[in-house]
Amino acid sequence: MTDYRSHVTFDQAFTVRQCERIVALGDALQVDTAELSGVEVPDDGLRRSRVAWIERSADTDWMFQKLWALVLRANATWNFDITGFDEDLQYTVYDEPGAFYTWHQDGLTGDVVTRKIAVVVQLSEPADYRGGDLELFDTVADWDGEDLDGWRLRTRAQGTATAFPAFEYHQVTPLEVGVRKSLVVWIGGPPFR
DSSP states (O other): OOOOSSSSETTTTTHHHHHHHHHHHHSOOOOOOOOOOOOOOOOTEEOOOEEEEEETTTTTTHHHHHHHHHHHHHHHHHHHOEEEEEEOEEEEEEOOTOOOOOOOOOOGGGTTTTEEEEEEOOOOGGGGGEOEEEHHHHHHSEEEEEHHHHHHHHHTTTTOOEETTSSSEEEEEEEEEOEEEEEEEEEEEEEEO
């Protein structure tokens, strides 16, 4: 039996040109204040960012196909019973100092009980912002400074995709300066039993 892995990271999963294409698509959409599942009024104490939703279409099908291939590779780690995309892709923008998303899970209970795997694709260049780091709870709790710094550098690289079970606690640290853009994807399946 192998040790459990909380995440799988794919370096350069998307090219710079593909990231720019996704950003152009996302920026052309109505980007609104992000809400939390089941919460009508956004709670600035939990999350401060903006989002738009990218639907599957002839223009975006390439993204869904590429993401599905990554998910299948990542899921070889966990072997979850997955069925596919139950939701549109979330284009997320952190564009003001202090923008963040506190520790949270993307699935397991409530309206998101069928989410099995989350994928975060880094769309911005690392030099475009400071702060705004994606962190998984176990990386922060268990890794020493050098390993954690290395992981942060890796996940900040433009085009990097990080996949993890939707029940893993994760956060985006407060943005200090600049703009961070990402694509967030959820893959569904029957609820865990």
